[in-house]
Amino acid sequence: MSALNLRPNNDVLYASKWQEIYVLTRHWQSDVEFFARELNFLQRLISKYFIWLKTDAHIVFAEKLQGGLKDLFEIRKTLEKNINIHLHHISALMENAFIYDEHTFKDEHAILEEQLADFTKAFKALKMEIFKFTEEALGKENLEHLMEK
Numbered sequence: 001m002s003a004l005n006l007r008p009n010n011d012v013l014y015a016s017k018w019q020e021i022y023v024l025t026r027h028w029q030s031d032v033e034f035f036a037r038e039l040n041f042l043q044r045l046i047s048k049y050f051i052w053l054k055t056d057a058h059i060v061f062a063e064k065l066q067g068g069l070k071d072l073f074e075i076r077k078t079l080e081k082n083i084n085i086h087l088h089h090i091s092a093l094m095e096n097a098f099i100y101d102e103h104t105f106k107d108e109h110a111i112l113e114e115q116l117a118d119f120t121k122a123f124k125a126l127k128m129e130i131f132k133f134t135e136e137a138l139g140k141e142n143l144e145h146l147m148e149k
Helices: 010-015 018-050 056-095 102-148
Strands: none
Touching: 018 056, 018 102, 056 102
């Protein structure tokens, strides 16, 4: 299991009430919506400053970062879709506890939780790379540009 998974084991999930799972899943939905805004910001950051890059190494690395962002956009989109479906299932279960198999549903919940934790870990790693790259590339290249004048 991922280091980001705060649940000690599945026993906690299986003892949880539907309302608690619903609230947790709504929180995930909010997180994933926030990730969309952050990904858009990071994409604009790279795109906006891409024209300032002068070295081939920096341009190649910026393209690699953009590829990583594209991958995360797709994963986030899939997570959002799956979370919305999951919320629909929870709502149905709260109305009729016999509509889905509870054990199967909670297994699916645990898988979704793991996918979100993996996405969060990948997002944070890429964000850190982007910040380091921006700091290094723009700092060095802007200093060189100023020295030319």
